Amino acid sequence: MLKRFGLIAGTVVLVTVMLMVSMSMGTVQAQEQPTATPPTVGTGATHISFWNGLTGSDGVTLIEMLGKFAEENPDISVTVEMIAWNTLYQKLQTAFVAGTYPEVFLLHASEIPQYASYGVLRDLGDQYTSGGGWLPDDDLSETTMSGLVWDGKIYGIPLDNHGRGLWINIDMFEAAGISTDYTQAPTTYEGWVELFQKLTLDANGNNALSPDFDPENVVQWGYTVGEWPNVNFLAALYQHGGSFLSEDGKTITVNSEAGMTALQQTYDLVYKYHVSPPPAGFDTWQGFGAGTVAVLPTGTWYRNQSLLQTDINSMAWPNWQWGPNKATWFGIHTFMVPAGLEDPVKLDAVLRMIRWVSEHQVDWAASGQVPARLSAQAALDPENYPSNILLGKTFSEYGIQDPRTTVTQELLSLLDAGLQEALNNIKPLDQALNDAAALMQEALDRAG
C-alpha cells in the first residue's frame, strides 16, 4: 500500500512540477521571442505603450509616422497596440482598475467627460500656448477645441477630425443627368429626395420618379439609411434646430419635434419614397462597392477604400442638408495621458511623441482623416486630399459632436437601438423615439 500511495503521490508531484516548469519555460520563451503583434516601433531604452482603435488603413499610416518618429528619437521605443474601438473601451477601463494601463492612448474626444470625471486623465493644458506650451490654441477650430475641455481643463491633444460626408458614384450621377459639382447640391429635404429618386432604379430601368417604378424590384438604390444611423440622425436633428441634450445637460431632448421630423424624413426615404433599403441586413459599403448604391453616407475614412476600388468612380460630397440649419457630425481622435503616469522619463517620451505626431499632421491625411490643426489642413495638397479638405471645412464651420456626458457610449447605444426599431418597422416612430429617450434619460439620471 505504501508503494502504491508513494507512486500516486510521486506522480502527482511530478506532473505538477512538469506543469510548472513547462509554464515557466513558456514565459521565458515568450520574453525572449516577443511576438510581432502588437508592433514595437524603435529600439530606444525608454519604452512606452500606446493603445488606440485604429484597426483600419489609418493604423498603417500611424505606424509609418511613428517609424519616422522613432528614427528621429532613437532613445524611445513605442509598442503600438491596435484594438477595435468597442474592445478598447472595455480593455482600457479594466486596465485602469488593474493598474496596467498604457502610457498613452487615443480615444474619441467624446470619452473625455467619462474618463476625466473618474480622475484618470492628465490635464494637458500645459501643452497649449495658453498654458505655456507648444500647441497654439488658435490652430484648432472652436468646434474641435470644444470637444477637448471638461470642467475647464483641456484633457487631450487632437489628432484629427473625422466625420460625415457623402461618397457619390460619379457614373450613376452622370447617367441620371445630375451634376457632380457639390455646389449644385440640393439644400432642402425635398431636393435631396428628388435627387435620390432620380438615382434609384428598378429592374426595368425605371427611376423612382417614374409612374412605372417597381419598388419591390430595385436594383440600384439612390441612398442608404443603414450606415451608422445615429450620426445621421444627429445631423438631421441639429439641422432642424433640435439638440441631444437640454442646455443644462440634464434632459434628453432627442424626441423633440425636431427629432421626430428628422426620424420621419429618414423613415420616408425607405418606406414612402423607396430610395433606400431598410437598414437591417444591408451592408452599405458592400452595396456601394458592388455598384448598387449611388450615394453612400459615410465618413472621411472612406477615402482610401475609394482609391482602392478603382472600378467604382467615386468622389466626396459634403453631407446632405435636410433642415434649415447646416450640421454634420464629426469626432476627434485625441491623445490622452493617464493621470497616474508619474515616471518623468516616460512622461517626457509620451509628450515628445504626441508633439511630433501633432507637428506632422499633414502626413496623417494619408489615413483619410482630416488633420485637427488648421495649419495642417491649410497645407494639404488639393490634388491628393480633396475629400480631407472639403469635409474638413464642414467640420470646422458647422460640425457637431456626440453629446458630452459621462455615459455617452451608453446613450448612443440606446439611441441606436431605438432608431433601428423605427427604421425596421418594429415600433411606430414616435414610440421608438420616446422609448429610446426614456431609457437614455434613465441612464443619464443614474450617472448623476
Place this chain on the structure above:
Amino acid sequence: MSAIMERFTGSGRFSLPVSLKTREAIAAYTFLAPFLIFFAIFFVRATIASVEMSFYDWRLLRPTRPYIGLQNYLELFDDPIWWSSVVHTLYFTAMTVVGTSVVGLAAALAVTRPIHGRGFFRVLLYIPQLMSVGAVGLIWNWLWSGQFGVINYLLSFFGVRPINWLGEPDLVLPVLSFTTIWWTFGFPMLIYIAGIQGIPEHLYEAARIDGASGWQSFRYITLPLLRPTILFVTVTGVIGHFQVFGQPYIITGGGGPGRSSWTVIIYLYQQAWVAFRMGFGAAVAVVIAIIMAIITTFQFKIISRPVEY
C-alpha cells in the same frame, strides 16, 4: 515520536493509521486537488464575488460603489427589455435544443448503420462543431445576406424574391437557430452514437424474431433506452444554448434588428460592458444562473427515471 515509530512494521514499511477506504479517498482527493484549487479560485470565488457585487451600484471606474441592496434585481425585473431578452432566449433555446437533438439522433442512427465510409461520414458531420463561433458567424452572415447571399441566390431559381433574413424580426431567431443547429449537432450525434452502441444487440434480435418493424424497434427499444443519453444531450444543450451570444452578436451585428435577437447574455453584455454597470451586470448573471439551475432541475425530474437493460 514513539507512536510514529510504532507505525513501522518489522519489515520497515510505513503504515498509516487509517483504513483502506480513507487512504483511497486521500489518493482520490490528491488527484482532484489541482482541479479543486482552480475551481475554488476561478469559479467559487468569482461566483461569490459576483453575488456580492450585485448588491452594489458598481461602475467599473467610479471610485465610489454605494451599497444598494436589492435595487439591481428590482430594476432588472422591472425592465421589459430584460423580459423580451428572456423570451428570445427561451425561444431560441427550445428551437435549437430540439433541432440539435433530432438532427443529432438522425445523424447518429445513419452513421451507426453498417455502411461504407461510416468513419468518413462521422468525421464529415462532426466538422462544423470544430469551427469557432467567429468563423461560423462570418460565413453565415454572408450566406443569409439579403443582398448577396447564396441562400437567396439559390431560392431565386424557384422564383423566390430576395428575403431579408436578418432584417425581419420574426425571421431572425429561427435563422439563428438553424445556423446553430448546423454548427452544433455534431456533439449530440457523438453522444447518441455512444448511447446507441451501448444498447444490447440481443434486444433487437428478440424484437426481430417477434416480428417488430424497424420503426417499432426504434420506438420501443432505442428511444426508451436512450433516455439517459437524451437527458444528457438536452441538459447540456439547454445550458449551452441558453448562453448564446456569438451567433446573434456576429451574424446580426449586435442582436438586431433593433433588439429582436437580444438574448440574456447580450443583455448582460450591454449592461456590463457597454454601460459598464458591473453591479447590475452581476445581478443579471446571478438571475441567469438561477434560471438555468431551475430548468436543469426540472429536466432531471421529468426525464431521469432509471433505465434497465
